[in-house]
Amino acid sequence: xxxxxxxxxxxxxxxxxxxxxxxxxxxxxxxxxxxxxxxxxxxxxxxxxxxxxxxxxxxxxxxxxxxxxxxxxxxxxxxxxxxxxxxxxxxxxxxxxxxxxxxxxxxxxxxx
Amino acid sequence: xxxxxxxxxxxxxxxxxxxxxxxxxxxxxxxxxxxxxxxxxxxxxxxxxxxxxxxxxxxxxxxxxxxxxxxxxxxxxxxxxxxxxxxxxxxxxxxxxxxxxxxxxxxxxxxx
Numbered sequence: 001x002x003x004x005x006x007x008x009x010x011x012x013x014x015x016x017x018x019x020x021x022x023x024x025x026x027x028x029x030x031x032x033x034x035x036x037x038x039x040x041x042x043x044x045x046x047x048x049x050x051x052x053x054x055x056x057x058x059x060x061x062x063x064x065x066x067x068x069x070x071x072x073x074x075x076x077x078x079x080x081x082x083x084x085x086x087x088x089x090x091x092x093x094x095x096x097x098x099x100x101x102x103x104x105x106x107x108x109x110x111x112x
Numbered sequence: 113x114x115x116x117x118x119x120x121x122x123x124x125x126x127x128x129x130x131x132x133x134x135x136x137x138x139x140x141x142x143x144x145x146x147x148x149x150x151x152x153x154x155x156x157x158x159x160x161x162x163x164x165x166x167x168x169x170x171x172x173x174x175x176x177x178x179x180x181x182x183x184x185x186x187x188x189x190x191x192x193x194x195x196x197x198x199x200x201x202x203x204x205x206x207x208x209x210x211x212x213x214x215x216x217x218x219x220x221x222x223x224x
Contacts, residue, residue: 009152034212042116042202042215043155088154098143098162098206099170100213104154 006103023089024071116216135203144186
């Protein structure tokens with residue numbers, strides 16, 4: 001059965017810190033891994049990583065896919081209070097195209 | 113563009129009652145999804161529809177039914193609500209080519 005595990009479950013840091021969130025997966029015939037940010041309501045898309053695009057960056061956020069280790073990390077540098085959210089990782093397999101399995105999320109709290 | 117809309121935003125049901133959650137998208141997306149989110153559990157896929165006229169079970173389909181009414185609309189029905197179905201329900205859509213999903217604002221359902 002396909003499985004996605006995120007760590008840590010929660011994290012408290014201070015503004016200006018750098019954080020690394022982890023996502024590991026067991027998916028038959030991996031196709032893509034997506035990161036989402038969820039504040040108070042619906043998740044919003046951050047990055048999509050595939051075999052042909054293993055590193056993405058947007059401002060202070062960056063993500064890398066390690067296909068050998070079956071994992072991905074999401075880095076946030078110079079954190080701000082607005083980064084406080086739940087960060088979700090989702091994985092898609094070729095066998096279940098367009099069907100995504102989500103991890104339980106990492107709850108990040110950035111204190112002033 | 114409204115994106116993905118869901119109704120209602122909140123609902124309280126008694127055990128055994130039935131109800132239908134409505135979802136519509138105006139992005140001409142092929143694929144639509146229903147998820148539930150419980151504390152500490154991330155998002156779990158209930159049902160999805162890869163294209164108009166097709167529906168498939170996700171991880172937790174028991175107690176639910178769905179209808180893909182047309183390309184825009186995808187409804188989720190609880191025939192006989194149970195307290196275990198207390199959750200936040202999210203509808204999402206994507207273009208069906210393994211791209212990011214766009215989420216609606218969610219429905220908070222409480223079953224007493």
